[in-house]
Amino acid sequence: MKIFAVDDSATMRKIVSLALKGAGHEIIEAEHGKDALAKLAGTTADCIILDINMPEMNGLEFLAERKKSPSISKIPVIVLTTQDESGMKDQALALGANAFLGKPFQKEDLLASVKKLLG
Amino acid sequence: MAFGAAVLAAVSCGSSLLGLGLVGALAAAAAAILGIVVGLFAIDRREDPVQVQVVDEAPPAWALSVSLAQPDRVETKPALEFPELDDARKRLRFARAVAGKVPQLTEDAAFALIERFESMRGNTSKASVSARLFKAALTEGAGSGHPPVAIQAEQTRHVIKSQRESIALMAEHSRQSSKDLRSMGKELESGMDLLKSIEEITERSRLIAFNMAVEAARIGEKGRGFKVIVGELRKLNDMTADFSGQVAELLGRFRDYNASIVGRLAEETDRVSRDVAGGMEAAERAVESLIAASGTADSFAHEIAALAVVIDSDLDGVLESLQFQDITRQMIEGSNAMLDEASADIDASLTAIGRLEAARRNVILLESIRKTLLARSKTRGEKEAIMEVKE
Numbered sequence A: 001m002k003i004f005a006v007d008d009s010a011t012m013r014k015i016v017s018l019a020l021k022g023a024g025h026e027i028i029e030a031e032h033g034k035d036a037l038a039k040l041a042g043t044t045a046d047c048i049i050l051d052i053n054m055p056e057m058n059g060l061e062f063l064a065e066r067k068k069s070p071s072i073s074k075i076p077v078i079v080l081t082t083q084d085e086s087g088m089k090d091q092a093l094a095l096g097a098n099a100f101l102g103k104p105f106q107k108e109d110l111l112a113s114v115k116k117l118l119g
Numbered sequence B: 001m002a003f004g005a006a007v008l009a010a011v012s013c014g015s016s017l018l019g020l021g022l023v024g025a026l027a028a029a030a031a032a033i034l035g036i037v038v039g040l041f042a043i044d045r046r047e048d049p050v051q052v053q054v055v056d057e058a059p060p061a062w063a064l065s066v067s068l069a070q071p072d073r074v075e076t077k078p079a080l081e082f083p084e085l086d087d088a089r090k091r092l093r094f095a096r097a098v099a100g101k102v103p104q105l106t107e108d109a110a111f112a113l114i115e116r117f118e119s120m121r122g123n124t125s126k127a128s129v130s131a132r133l134f135k136a137a138l139t140e141g142a143g144s145g146h147p148p149v150a151i152q153a154e155q156t157r158h159v160i161k162s163q164r165e166s167i168a169l170m171a172e173h174s175r176q177s178s179k180d181l182r183s184m185g186k187e188l189e190s191g192m193d194l195l196k197s198i199e200e201i202t203e204r205s206r207l208i209a210f211n212m213a214v215e216a217a218r219i220g221e222k223g224r225g226f227k228v229i230v231g232e233l234r235k236l237n238d239m240t241a242d243f244s245g246q247v248a249e250l251l252g253r254f255r256d257y258n259a260s261i262v263g264r265l266a267e268e269t270d271r272v273s274r275d276v277a278g279g280m281e282a283a284e285r286a287v288e289s290l291i292a293a294s295g296t297a298d299s300f301a302h303e304i305a306a307l308a309v310v311i312d313s314d315l316d317g318v319l320e321s322l323q324f325q326d327i328t329r330q331m332i333e334g335s336n337a338m339l340d341e342a343s344a345d346i347d348a349s350l351t352a353i354g355r356l357e358a359a360r361r362n363v364i365l366l367e368s369i370r371k372t373l374l375a376r377s378k379t380r381g382e383k384e385a386i387m388e389v390k391e
């Protein structure tokens, strides 16, 4: 499966990438929401792992953009962020996020979430 | 000092968790700066405006004084000379410079750690593949087109076992042959004994023939026919002696030949048995080594697999803990915002101090002018008018 890892932290992208590549997934990295939108215009994705706190376009803004675009609105999104305040979680879920994981996450939890969303 | 130590610790260790100490130090620095700023504003307005003192005594940030006798001479220390503010600004600049570097340093450390674990995992999986191939070659004959080494070894072991049995049988046969030949030798000896008694009989009949010849001569013409018989008997005796001599010679040769064969057969059998047994033992050792190697390959493959599991779980732990790098980075970003605010506060304080200074100077001047004018005024109306004049 092709999975987007959207995070402004290179370390986080690398960690997400390692965890998912080990399970046989292909990973495309993006540094923020805008970068992800640009890359999604040129390719398809089966799932998006999304950080909230990012420059240029944050995760919530990306979710709002995704909602507007029919080509990507169906791609499931797992929100992965340190901002585990309930307000942030509710906002992300209201904007269409499919699952929520707090940092630091455990590999098994991420893999389980991905597996659940990809059926 | 605590701040500097925290920065050094965070930079040298590259640990994201130590970044938390840095954040605390930054917050403390910001609070200290805010404390100074608050102190600067805490000027007691109830004091005689002529003598204005900063309430915060340690150390007095600034002082303003004016003498009634010389109202034009207002003495102040310029705010920019306050060493605490300069120090705070320097510390802010340093803190921001360091805070800017820490996320990159911790990220570099995180990447180096991940790279090391990935290379370890790569090496284990390579070793694991090699061990599997080795084991497969031994037990499954994978890819070689030949039957597996272990099966070949097992077959060889069976062959060696039946060879051993054949050789034991051969040695047994050889021993039996030696025994048979030896008893034949004994029979030959007894044949020689028999020949001796034949010789004895021949000797005796020769003696009888001689006596008969003497008797025949004595009886004269009558013994003529008897003489012929004695002659025939002598011929027979000679022939018998000749024949038994030939047989004795033949038997003797036969006996020697037999003895030599018996000796050589025993010797050869021993040598062949020894050589074959030695070869068999070597082959057996080789086969046992192969079978043992197969077991070693198996346990080696298991050990590598176990090591790979340990490395994988260690890597998972590292990946989990490295996520603090991102959390620390966000905290540092937050403390950077606090530093920006503290910096703005210092600038605003300096401006406010400047404005306050100017205003106080005006008030003091106004009051001294008012007092002079009141002293000089003559009427009540004049006094009231002077009192009504505002700043």
Ligand SMILES: [Mg+2]
Residues within 6 Å of the ligand: A007, A008, A009, A051, A052, A053, A054
């Ligand atoms: Mg982020």
